[in-house]
Amino acid sequence: MNFASDNWSGVAFQINDSLVSNANGSAAAYGDSELDEKVKAKFCEIFEKDVAVFFVGTGSIANSLSMAAWSKPGGISLCHREAHMIEDECGAPELYSGGGRLVGVDGNFGKMDLEDLKAKLSRFDPNFVHYGQATAISITQATEAGTVYSLEEIQTISKIAKANSLPMHMDGSRFANALVNLDVSPAQMTWKSGIDILSFGGTKNGCWCAEAIVMFDPSMADQMAYAHKRAGQLYSKSRFIAAQYDAYFKDDLWLDLAGHANNMADRLREGISISPNARLGWPTQSNEVFCILPRNKAKLLQDKGAKFYQWHVPVAMKDKPQTDEELYRFVTSFATRVEEIDQVVGELD
Helix, strand or coil, X not given: XXXXXXXXCCCCHHHHHHHHHCCCCCCCCCCCCHHHHHHHHHHHHHHCCCCEEEEEXXXXXXXXXXXXXXXXXXXXXXXXXXXXXXXXXXXXXXXXCCCCEEEEECCHHHCCCHHHHHHHHHCCCCCCHHHXXXXXXXXXXXXXXXXXXXXXXXXXXXXXXXXCCCCEEEEECCHHHHHHHHCCCHHHHCHHHCXXXXXXXXXXXXXXXXXXXXXXXXXXXXXXXXXXXXXXXXCCCCHHHHHHHHHHHHHXXXXXXXXXXXXXXXXXXXXXXXXXXXXXXXXXXXXXXXXEEEHHHHHHHHHCCCECEECCCCCCCCCCCCCCEEEEEEECCCCCCHHHHHHHHHHCC
């Protein structure tokens, strides 16, 4: 019963098989192999346009180099105040952008509040150098709170970005989970809605170690190549990241894996919603479920081997935990089994 994180899950057997099948023989290094080129062409096909793709090892470096792409002196990138890059990346975006800062935007359950975004942007007057200058806006899809931006919401934020001559970044560590939930195309959820650069995650969704930076304007990729190399992300044997993505995209495996994770989360949400001893913290649409449990029930689950985390209580949460309760996060993955869901729900009766 492992619900600690989708980072705890293993590797889908198709992806493992691809790594094994590409383990022998030699291939051009530093991203120049035939397999690298094949997979980069597949990215262009999936996104319905020519894109520049840079393979990296972690989501944190994908976000950090993305923020660095538009770095300027005194640069400020705006993201949700609970976004992964501002809460969980140990200052890496600031480091790789040469001292650029992150400013958090308020908003309920992981989504930016439009009025607060406008208010934050209004501080950065080009004629007043002391505050610095805004350089980018970043959203997370799916969010850290398990919610999913609609296309209309992405487009609205993008219009604000464009009105301020700012590029839009999407942290897509759970990109596939959001895509499956919305039932739209990758193009619709990104560049057609105003996204300029994407951190495309595969590790949480069945890959071993596969992340990518996708730039929807390839003409901007020249400088990224240098940043990519300087950050130590130009792997000599990058074909092994390509091998993962080769299997990941074949026959829409990536969508099937994310669909399974989402379905398991739906089953867990349903079970919690009818339990007399638990309740959902707020509605979520991806593979993260937040629920309120009595501490004794949580301990019982943990004593029986369930892995999950206590979570901070969002300001916007109206039905807050009582004295003997806590908020907990459960994350499903491609490897979650129906039996695990049913066992957890059964213990909550």
